[in-house]
Amino acid sequence: MALRCGLARLRHILARLLGVLGVLGVLGLLGAGHGEELLSWILLPLLGTAAGGDRDTSVAPLVLLGPNDLMLPNTEACQPRAPFLLVLVASAPAHVGHREAIRRSWGGARRASGYPVRTLFVLGLPDSGAEQAALEREAQQHGDLVQGRFHDTYANLTIKTCMLLRWAAALCPGAAFVAKVDDDIFLNLPALAHHLGSLANPHGLYLGRVHWWVRPNRDPHSRYHVPVAVFAGAAFPPYCSGTAYVLSGDAVRQVLVAVPHLVAVGPEDVFVGRCAHRAGLAPTHTARMGGAIRLSLDACCYGQVLFSIHGVQPAQMGHVWGLLGGHGWGEGPEEPTGLCTLLQWGLGLLRCKVLALFEKL
Numbered sequence: 001m002a003l004r005c006g007l008a009r010l011r012h013i014l015a016r017l018l019g020v021l022g023v024l025g026v027l028g029l030l031g032a033g034h035g036e037e038l039l040s041w042i043l044l045p046l047l048g049t050a051a052g053g054d055r056d057t058s059v060a061p062l063v064l065l066g067p068n069d070l071m072l073p074n075t076e077a078c079q080p081r082a083p084f085l086l087v088l089v090a091s092a093p094a095h096v097g098h099r100e101a102i103r104r105s106w107g108g109a110r111r112a113s114g115y116p117v118r119t120l121f122v123l124g125l126p127d128s129g130a131e132q133a134a135l136e137r138e139a140q141q142h143g144d145l146v147q148g149r150f151h152d153t154y155a156n157l158t159i160k161t162c163m164l165l166r167w168a169a170a171l172c173p174g175a176a177f178v179a180k181v182d183d184d185i186f187l188n189l190p191a192l193a194h195h196l197g198s199l200a201n202p203h204g205l206y207l208g209r210v211h212w213w214v215r216p217n218r219d220p221h222s223r224y225h226v227p228v229a230v231f232a233g234a235a236f237p238p239y240c241s242g243t244a245y246v247l248s249g250d251a252v253r254q255v256l257v258a259v260p261h262l263v264a265v266g267p268e269d270v271f272v273g274r275c276a277h278r279a280g281l282a283p284t285h286t287a288r289m290g291g292a293i294r295l296s297l298d299a300c301c302y303g304q305v306l307f308s309i310h311g312v313q314p315a316q317m318g319h320v321w322g323l324l325g326g327h328g329w330g331e332g333p334e335e336p337t338g339l340c341t342l343l344q345w346g347l348g349l350l351r352c353k354v355l356a357l358f359e360k361l
C-alpha cells in the first residue's frame with residue numbers, strides 16, 4: 001500500500017516535471033513522434049534499395065476474385081457509395097466476442113471526422129458445419145462478414161490478407177484508403193480518418209509501424225521458415241506491422257499486381273511488405289500505430305495521440321471506447337476527442353510513452 005502511494009506520488013511529481021520540460025517546446029516536437037519519423041526518412045531510402053531479394057520488373061495482370069473464391073461474398077457492402085476509409089478486420093471464425101466488441105464500439109461508426117467509413121470482418125472457413133451455420137446467421141444479422149473459401153488456420157493468414165485486399169480492389173474500388181487490422185485492435189477512426197484526409201499526397205500510401213531489417217527465419221522446423229531458394233536476401237524489405245496498417249486504394253492494386261510473382265512464405269505482414277517493395281511502394285512509419293494496450297494511458301493518448309492499439313480484449317474495448325466518450329454501437333465521438341490540454345498535446349507521444357513506462361514499474 002505504502003509502495004503504491006509512493007509510486008502514485010512519484011508518478012505525480014514526474015508528470016509535473018514533464019510539464020515543465022514541455023514548456024521548452026523542444027520535447028514537444030520529439031513527442032509528436034517526429035524522432036522516429038525522422039529516422040524513417042533517413043533509413044528508408046538506404047534500406048529500401050539495399051534490402052530484399054524480390055525486386056524484378058515483369059508485370060502480371062491484376063488477379064482479382066473468381067466466382068468460387070468467396071463463401072459469403074457480401075457484394076453489396078460498399079453500395080451505394082464506397083467509404084473514404086474501408087476497414088477490413090482479419091477475424092477468426094470463433095472470435096464472435098471480438099467482433100461484437102468492435103461493432104459495439106469503434107467499428108459501428110459510419111462517419112469519422114466527417115468522412116464515410118465502413119468496417120467489415122474477413123474470415124475463412126471454420127472446422128464444422130455448425131460453426132458455419134452460426135456465421136451465416138451472424139452475416140445475415142449484421143451484414144458485415146466477408147468469408148473466403150479457404151480453411152481459416154494460422155498458416156493460411158497470408159491467403160486471408162490477399163483475399164481481403166482482392167475483395168477491396170474488386171468490390172470496393174472507390175475507397176480512398178483500406179486499413180487491415182487484427183480483431184484485437186482498437187482503431188481510433190476519427191483521428192485516423194482526420195490524418196488521412198489531411199495528407200497532401202494520398203497516393204502510394206503504405207502506412208503503419210515499420211519494422212526494419214528483420215532477418216528471414218532459416219530454421220526449417222519453424223512455422224515462419226523462409227528457404228533461401230524462395231527469399232535469398234539477408235533481411236526483408238521494411239514492412240508495416242500486420243496488427244494495423246493502411247494502404248491507399250492505388251497501393252492496394254499495386255500490391256496485388258506483385259502477389260503472383262512472389263512465393264508466400266513467412267508472416268503475412270512480411271509478405272505484404274515484399275509485395276509493396278516489388279511494386280516500388282515505400283512504407284511510411286508512424287509511431288502512432290501498433291502500440292500495445294496500457295491501462296495507464298488516458299483519454300488524451302487514446303483519443304488524440306494514438307491511431308491504433310493492439311492486444312485489446314473484448315472487455316477492454318468498451319473501456320477504451322468509454323474513455324473517448326462512446327457508449328455503444330458505434331455511438332461515440334465523430335471527431336478526435338478534444339481531451340488533451342495544450343501541454344499534453346504538445347508532449348504527445350512522448351508523454352504517452354512515459355505513462356506506459358510507469359505501468360511496467
Ligand SMILES: *[C@@H]1O[C@H](CO)[C@@H](O)[C@H](O)[C@H]1NC(C)=O
Pocket residue numbers: 149150151152153155156
Ligand atoms: C489453407 O487453405 C486451403 C484451402 O482451404 C487448404 O487446402 C489448406 O489445407 C489450408 N492450409 C493450412 C495449412 O491450413
